Amino acid sequence: MNSPETAAESGATPPICSAKGCRADAVWVLAWNNPKLHTPERRKTWLACEEHREHLSSFLDVRGFLKEVVTLAEWESGADGRAGRDPGERP
Template sequence: MISDDLHDDAPDDLMCSARGCRTSAAWGLRWNNPTLHAPDRRKVWLACSEHRAHLEQYLGARGFHRDTVAVGDLEPTDG
């Protein structure tokens, strides 16, 4: 089970990227589209614990998902 402890540490302005979700993000899903982006470029979708797996599967099915980190571990240069 994924802990919701990270959810409480997320800044209020970082919302989940899932359509219609207004929950604070706990996770940063780093991805890139290799046909559009340089190999080292990372875009970021934010996810709450509830939508993390769905968004990872969506990106993964397209070959875009690179990794997932806690919101607090995102670098200022991410996305």
Template structure:
């Protein structure tokens, strides 16, 4: 048996979920919000990174970013985004 063949090509399972999921660790709920943020120490002022959130974890994720002064805005996740 070839060791590399047994490991696979590395492409299996990398497609991601069909529906965007919440970014909170351990949460697999469908995302309905996009939380836009950046770290001003390392990102340009216009740059926005996005975390996705379900209704339950929206507040937790926003608070986490607000405490670090990273939060910029929260917007609904429209169908077809993410």
């Protein structure tokens, strides 16, 4: 059985930070929801590098949108019960 390929091995572009102008690799997934627009279970996602995690989290949190922050590896593996979704994928 072959081992799974990483993004670098497969030639895929690794996910990058959602902060404006940032091209750093993403490390964090910030799951959020605007209750005026989305159903309660809906999760939108932003990706963040180490440098922008706090800034992006604060931006969402002050508006009451931030639902959870997990590592990209946890999000992709489904370690918290999500069954391995890609960032940005609808529940």
